[in-house]
Amino acid sequence: MLFCAAMTMNGPDPVLHMLHGRHTSLVLEQVPGQPPLWRHWGARLPDGVASGPGLIASRPVPTFSLDAPVPFSLFPGFGLGWYGQSALLAHRNGRDFAQGFATSNLAAEPGRLICTLDDEVAGIRVVVELALDAGTDVLTVRTRLTNRGSQPLAIQWLAAAVLPLPAGALAVRHHHGRHNREFAEAVDALGHGIWLRENRRGLTGHDGVPGAVVMMPGATEQAGTAYGAQLAWSGNSRQCIEWLDDGRYQWQLGEFLAPGEVVLAPGETLAAPDVLATCSLAGSGGVARNFHGAVRRRQAWPGGAMRPRPVLINTWEGFYFDHDPARLMALADAAAEVGIERFVLDDGWFAGRRDDRRALGDWWVDTGIYPDGLRPLADHVRRRGMEFGLWVEPEMVNPHSDLFRAYPEWALQLPGRPLATARNQLVLDLTRPAVADHLFERLSALVGDLGVAYLKWDHNRDLAPAGDAAARAAYRRQVLANWQLMDRLRAAHPQLEIESCAGGGGRIDAGMAARVQRFWASDCIDALLRIGLQRGFQQFLPPELMGAHIGAARCHTTGRVFTLGFQALVAMQGHLGVEQDITRMDSTERAKLAGWIGLYKQYRHLLHGGEVWRGTAGDGVAWHAAGNGLEWLLILYRTAVMEQRHTSPLPLPFLGTGRYDIAEIRPGETRPHQLYDGAWLAHAGLPIPPG
Numbered sequence: 001m002l003f004c005a006a007m008t009m010n011g012p013d014p015v016l017h018m019l020h021g022r023h024t025s026l027v028l029e030q031v032p033g034q035p036p037l038w039r040h041w042g043a044r045l046p047d048g049v050a051s052g053p054g055l056i057a058s059r060p061v062p063t064f065s066l067d068a069p070v071p072f073s074l075f076p077g078f079g080l081g082w083y084g085q086s087a088l089l090a091h092r093n094g095r096d097f098a099q100g101f102a103t104s105n106l107a108a109e110p111g112r113l114i115c116t117l118d119d120e121v122a123g124i125r126v127v128v129e130l131a132l133d134a135g136t137d138v139l140t141v142r143t144r145l146t147n148r149g150s151q152p153l154a155i156q157w158l159a160a161a162v163l164p165l166p167a168g169a170l171a172v173r174h175h176h177g178r179h180n181r182e183f184a185e186a187v188d189a190l191g192h193g194i195w196l197r198e199n200r201r202g203l204t205g206h207d208g209v210p211g212a213v214v215m216m217p218g219a220t221e222q223a224g225t226a227y228g229a230q231l232a233w234s235g236n237s238r239q240c241i242e243w244l245d246d247g248r249y250q251w252q253l254g255e256f257l258a259p260g261e262v263v264l265a266p267g268e269t270l271a272a273p274d275v276l277a278t279c280s281l282a283g284s285g286g287v288a289r290n291f292h293g294a295v296r297r298r299q300a301w302p303g304g305a306m307r308p309r310p311v312l313i314n315t316w317e318g319f320y321f322d323h324d325p326a327r328l329m330a331l332a333d334a335a336a337e338v339g340i341e342r343f344v345l346d347d348g349w350f351a352g353r354r355d356d357r358r359a360l361g362d363w364w365v366d367t368g369i370y371p372d373g374l375r376p377l378a379d380h381v382r383r384r385g386m387e388f389g390l391w392v393e394p395e396m397v398n399p400h401s402d403l404f405r406a407y408p409e410w411a412l413q414l415p416g417r418p419l420a421t422a423r424n425q426l427v428l429d430l431t432r433p434a435v436a437d438h439l440f441e442r443l444s445a446l447v448g449d450l451g452v453a454y455l456k457w458d459h460n461r462d463l464a465p466a467g468d469a470a471a472r473a474a475y476r477r478q479v480l481a482n483w484q485l486m487d488r489l490r491a492a493h494p495q496l497e498i499e500s501c502a503g504g505g506g507r508i509d510a511g512m513a514a515r516v517q518r519f520w521a522s523d524c525i526d527a528l529l530r531i532g533l534q535r536g537f538q539q540f541l542p543p544e545l546m547g548a549h550i551g552a553a554r555c556h557t558t559g560r561v562f563t564l565g566f567q568a569l570v571a572m573q574g575h576l577g578v579e580q581d582i583t584r585m586d587s588t589e590r591a592k593l594a595g596w597i598g599l600y601k602q603y604r605h606l607l608h609g610g611e612v613w614r615g616t617a618g619d620g621v622a623w624h625a626a627g628n629g630l631e632w633l634l635i636l637y638r639t640a641v642m643e644q645r646h647t648s649p650l651p652l653p654f655l656g657t658g659r660y661d662i663a664e665i666r667p668g669e670t671r672p673h674q675l676y677d678g679a680w681l682a683h684a685g686l687p688i689p690p691g
């Protein structure tokens, strides 16, 4: 085949709808009788670019195909000639199983397309809203489906987003995990079938954020084209990437629905969770930075803006269930002395909670341990200039608790099925208004009475069985009820901050990020393991939301021993905390800890809220850079014993062309400065000190 390209004035172009970001564009083609067709999502096109002929007109009909083929669209249907994954699987008592949508309205607003799709035969309306944020290049997809028929509509699958990936997409980078090992990175080649991930645990799960990154050929952490998508949802999820007949791939993300979980009555609407998606020409690192910007815009900080993230101390690994007010007050004294700003009292403070076998649900202070309640400790903490925070696990109940004895029917359960405990606990049915009201009142009273500034909100098990009062699947309504409870509590206490924890990092996602101010990334504080784990977290969410602690020198979960400096440099990437009994430290160690905390405070304006670049260099070196474009903090980690006699200089691709004043920093010590050209550092690299 031979082509000749010459400038020409051509016939009419198809009707195209375009959204432009800073570096990327999205193009849909409008065709009569169909949803809009995906034509482009990738590098920025010039405004008003001409496209040539329309997709259908430009392609011959292959043999053994419908004479009017159904091409890949924004919302591919089922049963009428689209043979790939459908955006919708639904039926009305076995009928209306096939759906064909046509665009009945496509409203274009600045940065936004709102596409109304109707299937008049099946009586279904779907509205897909696409908003491309020019500042971050992040596309937010919002999908709503309404049953316009006269009979109930059972929904098995509704894609929250259907995204196109170019032919040649090479690999998908995603995460799997478990308690104490979240965000384990995996890379799968994309082939000629379907890549599928599903989560049916009822909460986000220890794999990490529901989403992935797709690398195009040649893409790296720093350069090349990469795509990312994540579902803003804290429950069951499903995503698949499927090879299509024209070599492209479609990427669908949405909620995994249990059988019978969603049956829409006539006139009812199902709102799918938002999907955040982005294309970056700066590799997977660019995808991460785009996501950071978009997630920041969705956040609701008390007072409207993030304030410097306060260094906290958490009592868990230092004390576990061994609460003693005098020792905890001594801890508060020591914490204030080393510069800590928030004191979080973890599990073990409430009525009868001596171990993890009892008392969840009984949210009253244990007067056996705290005869005068928690007020004296909370006031003591505040007198030391720190905020007081408290651990709760509102959605849970132990069978061995007053609450369960009074209301056994409040636990999620299924008639005839055993009550399956995990960590000796059951899950409360938040879809019952009485349960949600009870929890709101209890939590609100605790926060109000004790002046709690911060709740660590835990959720220490998966959902099974998840039946509501009518013995129907309650997964998605449980998520919505949890979000509602958090929103209600924050509305009643606007200064309250919440940390999302679920056995460490079991509930980390952009849906939760809109209502909490911190995630506990993992119960594993092993600094070496945390380097990779935190990279996974920051692929999707910004560093200021990532809880990261300096634990005991010997890590409780892995037994490995690390220096304080190494632990501090890993924890500094995120929202810094300390989790050990620092009253046991001698004065030299405490002084060192105070030094690292001081350093974090000095640089948190760079560590949080700005750009993050990360990477690995040869010989076991990993690096993390955070900054505002003018000033950068670069953290280097040696993760393995040097194999080489010398380590090569480290190129710093994030630097501009100006001159940079570089200084090596240690607590309380300023090393000599050296001037470098940014271009030199970007390409020839920064010499790495030995050690």
Ligand code: GLA
Residues within 6 Å of the ligand: 316, 346, 347, 356, 391, 458, 460, 501, 502, 503, 504, 520, 523
């Ligand atoms: C979970 C959390 C820990 C701690 C314990 C308390 O495991 O992840 O940080 O709060 O619960 O029981």
